[in-house]
Amino acid sequence: MAEYLGLESHRAITTLRKGDETAESLDLYCRVVEALDIDGTSNVFATGLQAHNSEYGEDKYGRGYLLSDNGMPAVVKAAVTNAAGFDRYDMVARLEDSDFDGVRFVQERLGSERAHALNINGPFQEAWNVTGGLDKLLYAFIADPDYAHGALRCATDFLLAVVTKAAELEIDFLMVDGDLCGNDWPLMSPEHWQEYIVPRKREIVARAHSLGLRIVKHSDGQVWSILDDIIEIGFDGFHPVQPQCMDLEQVKWHTFGKIPIFGNVDCLDLLVFGTPDEVTAETKRVIQVASPGGGHILGSSNSLHPGCRPENVVAMFKAARRYGDYSRVAAAPRRPATEPPLGLPQRERRTRRRRTSATVAPDRNRPCSPRSRP
Numbered sequence: 001m002a003e004y005l006g007l008e009s010h011r012a013i014t015t016l017r018k019g020d021e022t023a024e025s026l027d028l029y030c031r032v033v034e035a036l037d038i039d040g041t042s043n044v045f046a047t048g049l050q051a052h053n054s055e056y057g058e059d060k061y062g063r064g065y066l067l068s069d070n071g072m073p074a075v076v077k078a079a080v081t082n083a084a085g086f087d088r089y090d091m092v093a094r095l096e097d098s099d100f101d102g103v104r105f106v107q108e109r110l111g112s113e114r115a116h117a118l119n120i121n122g123p124f125q126e127a128w129n130v131t132g133g134l135d136k137l138l139y140a141f142i143a144d145p146d147y148a149h150g151a152l153r154c155a156t157d158f159l160l161a162v163v164t165k166a167a168e169l170e171i172d173f174l175m176v177d178g179d180l181c182g183n184d185w186p187l188m189s190p191e192h193w194q195e196y197i198v199p200r201k202r203e204i205v206a207r208a209h210s211l212g213l214r215i216v217k218h219s220d221g222q223v224w225s226i227l228d229d230i231i232e233i234g235f236d237g238f239h240p241v242q243p244q245c246m247d248l249e250q251v252k253w254h255t256f257g258k259i260p261i262f263g264n265v266d267c268l269d270l271l272v273f274g275t276p277d278e279v280t281a282e283t284k285r286v287i288q289v290a291s292p293g294g295g296h297i298l299g300s301s302n303s304l305h306p307g308c309r310p311e312n313v314v315a316m317f318k319a320a321r322r323y324g325d326y327s328r329v330a331a332a333p334r335r336p337a338t339e340p341p342l343g344l345p346q347r348e349r350r351t352r353r354r355r356t357s358a359t360v361a362p363d364r365n366r367p368c369s370p371r372s373r374p
Contacts, residue, residue, distance in 0.1 A: 002032055004314070005032065005314075009028060020049060020102070021102055026106055027109065030106060033114070037317070039115060040115035041110060041115075042117050042119055043116065043118055043119065044102075044103075044118070044120075045099045045102070045103060046101070046102060048060030048061075048099075054067070058077070061079055061094055063079045063132070064077025064132075071305060075133055076133065078133075080130055080154070081132075082147060083147040083149075086150040091154060091157070091158035095161055095165070097165075103118060103171070107170075115172040117173050117174070117175050120159060120163070120175070122217070123200035124137075124152075124178045124197050125177055125178030125179075126155035126156075126178075127152045128151075129155075130155060134187075138187065141188065152197075160207050163207045163215075167208075167211035167213055173214040174213055174214070174216065175218055176204065176217050180193075180197070180221070181219055181220070181221030181226070182220075182221050182222070183220075183222060183242075183245050186221075186225055187221075193226060193229075198229060198233065201233050205233055205234045205235060206234070209234065216236055217239070218239045218240065220245075221242060227254070227342075231259050237259060237261070238259055238262065239261070239299075240262055240300070242268075242301050242302070243264060243266045243268075244268060247336065248263075248264050248290055249289050249333075249334065250336045250338070250340040252296075253334075253335055253336050255295070256295060256333050260294075260295040260297065261290060262296075263290075263300065263301050264286050264299075265279065265282055265298070265300050267303065267308055268301065271304075272308055276312055276315035279312045280318070283298070283315070283319035284322075287320070287324055287329060288329060288330075289333075291329045292329050292330035292332055292334070293331060293332045294326070298324060
């Protein structure tokens with residue numbers, strides 16, 4: 001992105017692939033934010049991740065990760081393997097003030113005119129990092145409830161400490177990561193959701209609110225079955241309304257006056273395989289659907305990941321400035337033609353995406369052929 005914008009780079013640019021981000025990386029990130037005139041920043045705190053070799057690394061909490069050039073490291077090694085181990089495992093004691101130096105860097109570099117978000121794992125994701133994987137935690141929900149509850153208690157205590165630190169840093173809001181649903185179904189049963197996850201989320205939200213912080217929940221997927229729970233728990237926003245799974249007009253109508261929504265320009269297909277003109281048109285549509293009456297923060301449908309084409313990302317931000325004016329949108333959202341599918345989904349499981357790399361030219365330097373999308 002920096003190269004596309006003509007910004008001078010650094011030799012010491014790194015990502016979380018091999019460890020925590022360098023000051024040079026964060027400086028370049030800040031210059032990209034300035035060049036694109038973005039209203040806010042997104043940041044993380046350091047976990048002390050260090051590479052042992054080109055494919056594997058561990059953080060200071062004893063969790064092992066597969067390293068990747070194309071995204072977040074994937075946890076593969078548990079820090080604690082049985083319920084009794086939590087008596088000797090204290091994540092809070094390993095949290096250090098210096099872990100937030102990168103957050104301070106961005107705040108000081110860009111100032112208070114922009115909103116600063118701190119991304120933190122939710123108790124679900126933090127717990128599956130402790131157990132060495134999402135699959136292992138979900139299995140423990142059924143086969144070893146004591147281990148599952150121990151992991152979630154450990155993760156929640158740690159996150160409560162992180163939230164307290166965020167308040168000291170005067171973060172504007174927290175973004176709580178950790179997907180709860182897949183493209184078609186929740187990742188767990190309704191009973192397990194209520195037993196294991198909801199109480200922990202209530203604790204995190206209550207702590208944030210007691211400290212004057214706003215807190216937003218992120219989850220990809222088909223979230224209709226738990227969206228009302230997310231609202232009732234007290235989250236101050238929902239991100240990102242994945243377009244492959246949920247209808248933006250339905251979500252806007254259902255959440256209007258209850259909870260703001262973040263998103264929703266498609267980064268799975270459109271920002272990767274589309275053209276700038278398509279991105280501009282879709283960004284305009286998203287604003288027209290999601291912004292009436294307020295309660296909408298425009299962004300992608302997840303993140304700006306390595307597959308997104310820089311020219312498409314720039315087109316999205318330019319369109320946001322061009323069309324993101326409340327004088328140009330309705331005063332209230334439009335009622336959708338169909339009611340949202342509240343509860344567990346009734347439709348059949350989706351078998352394919354709208355676009356794949358096989359349907360468009362793989363060469364990044366060649367424009368993609370416009371293709372109709374349902």
